[in-house]
Amino acid sequence: MSERRPGFLVNFFVRAVIGMAMIFFVNEFLSMKEIQVSVGLNAVSFVVSGALGIPGVGLLYGIMFYNIM
Template sequence: MDNYMGAIMIAASCILVLLIGAFRKKKEWIINFILRAVVGTAAAFFVNGFLVSQGLSIAIGINPITVLTSGILGFPGLIMLYGINLYTLL
């Protein structure tokens, strides 16, 4: 099990170094990602509040996975999260 953890740590370090190199050249990507993540998280918060006030239990949790999804995919990713949550309730 230690060999697997070491391999995962090495792979994660390599990916992190590659991402830093790519993002250094593209600062607007980072700014765009952060803005989408913040706006998507705020939208999820308000949509969750609206759904709860209407008596619907389709609210998604706000956690790092949902923030990353809304940051990478934007509003379509947020809609996808609500769709997945609705599908699991059926």
């Protein structure tokens, strides 16, 4: 069990960092296109992108688009 834990933590942090970078660049792209939707770079988005990966980032944007409807 302890042998698997470091691999899981590394995987989580890699997904979280890549997810946060994706959120940053998608926010910039949407801002450039003058679309008023942005996901905050905070602890919740870090945990969601770390736990769910790219689908989690899509989920965050889906929630934000749903809120403006």
